[in-house]
Amino acid sequence: MATSSKPLDLYSADNEILLNPRWPEADYQALYKLAKDTQELLNLQGHVWIATSGSTAQSVSATKLVALSKKALMASAKSVNSHLQSNEQDVWTQVLPHFHVGGLGIEIRAALSGAKVVSALKESRWDVHHFYQTLVKEKCTLSALVPTQVYDLVAQGYQAPSHLRAIVVGGGAFELDLYKKARALGWPVLPSYGMSETASQIATASLESLSRTELPAVGLLSHAKARKNEEGYLEVWAESLFSLYAQNTSEGSRHWNPKKEDGWFTTEDRGEVIEGALKIEGRSKDYIKIGGEGTNVARLRSVLESCALHLNPDWPVKITLLDMPSDRLGAEVHAISLLSEADTQKVLQLYSEKVLPFEKARKIYYMSEIPRSDLGKILWAELRRKL
Template sequence: MASAQKKLDLHSDNNEILLNPRLPQEDFEALHSLALSIQNERKLKGHVWIATSGSTADSAARTKLVALSKKALMSSASAVNLHLQSTSQDVWAQVLPHFHVGGLGIEVRAELAGAKVISALKDGRWDAHHYYSILKSEKCTLSALVPTQVYDLVAHSYQAPSTLRAIVVGGGAFEVELFKKARSLGWPVLPSYGMTETASQIATANLDSLKSDEFPDMGLLSHATARTNENGYLEVQADSLFTCYAQNTQGGTRSWDPKVEGWFTTEDRGQVLDGVLHVQGRSKDYIKIGGEGTNVAHLRSVLENCALALNPSFPLKVTLLDMPSERLGSEIHIVSLLSEAETDNIVKAYSDKVLPFEKPRRVHYVKNIPRSDLGKILWAQLRSLL
């Protein structure tokens, strides 16, 4: 088993299992045993097991694992290096976990380019001030962040260091207003789209987009193609595609490969126009309220932008989700860490921008909004709190 400090041997036939060391021991062991069982069953060689984000899994032990070949990881890394024009002169500031495809991807890119990687975590955890000080002291040129981390930098009004060439932003929706605030502070942020199944990003804004403050297009990288199927879902074909899934279920261990003729159907709706990816949201985000259709991800974006307009730190302290309703089928609820007065201001601003049926019908005040190591909200855990 590979630890968080162990460097991945890209050219060996050994398999590696990269799991979050902070998982409860029982869950860690269940996932580790799953990976061992399936790699033996499928006779896998030269693969790395990585867990998906697990934001909807009902328990950590039932999180889906993804088997990525080392060739897939190197294909992705080569394409990203080409896109970012990365060389041995670059210095990556690393704050994404080794056990996540975003963090591992940085390490592989750096190895292929001969670039340097500097850990910018504080005691193994994200800290905006520490990250900022590392960027300056180490003269970092490249980095990768999730939107939550960009929020923190904007909330502190940090001005980007002049040595920084680009920051790839992925792992969640990157709101336009947050993008504009980051760019106004000089941060060279490049929106991207990717997933564990593709060994990181497959579409990213280009470096020329940094000459403008307009939200940029995400062009497909050299190793990937995409299309929309008849149901409106994005399908991806890439040299970096995963080999198979593995999961613990009530019926025992399971592994499967969902690709059809080399194409992987994602859970995202979207379009591909002239090599540019336009993502419209996940299928699970489309719900009906009293017979009217809406997109929860879009509503969440509206709420976050309203919160951001009031205070840069507020978007991390309030969210919304759909809850079952006997009368309407589904209804919108707000979840807040803020005071009643602060929440009321955000809800009022939000309600002015949405249709009547999309307005919140209840506000929950909680002490904690559970998040993953990458800042993604763990929706199953949040629902259990309510």
């Protein structure tokens, strides 16, 4: 078993446990033991354990783990390579961690295609200037980023180098305004949809979409299928689907396989499939009722981010919205800001003009930082605890 960044032996029956080395030691050991005990109990072979994003976990040690077979990981990599027309002449720049499907996926794609992988992290952390310098120096042709990292490139006004063919963007909502600003600077960004449970992306915009300016459709890749169920949730089937979950709970450790008998997995996302492309409407937990009126807080965050980006490219990652319980209304929207009071009011004024009255922010929290994961995702449970 390994927790280092050494290359995986993709064809061995050995299992690997890949966890964030910066986690507190007690939490790290609790999750490592969970994976080790589960695979021994089930006689699991040829699998890799990866943590989900953990954005809603009440503690690090309660983070849900997914077991992905090496066959699933390779199925994903082969499909992505085909979609990106990748071969041994490509150079991937890597800023997503080895212990996340995004970073691990790059390594496996390169191993199968013969492409080169160049790390673009600075002292194991994201630095937009270092990334850009590496991109130029190494003449990288492919990369994978999360929207927060695209924000940083746009905020710096960096022009994409001509040798860069494509950047797969996943791990969060990719807003239209940000997409347009990135494309205006020449960045060949391809919106995608995926999750840890599918070993990375299962749907990605086409290379041909880079010849157009509108936000492209996110088409299903060759190894995956999707459908909408009767409740409106997206169900997926893929050669890259995970084998099982494992998690530490207050009642002890548990493991389970949530897939249906026919192999389909029901996601937490509401959405539909239109002519082979996914249209994601948001996660079930993002739907709230304010005074009896329903709304989607993820959509409201998108509106806020667009307003912030319109005013200043550096602002979107410094302000967000959080739904909070309300005795009177059931729920209400609050704003969390790292900006000055004046700048915060500018963003919220523009936001208020674009939403319904009940969707406006009713309270503002000024903080010194918004807790985020290594991929830039906001850790909502931790943020709620801080408030």
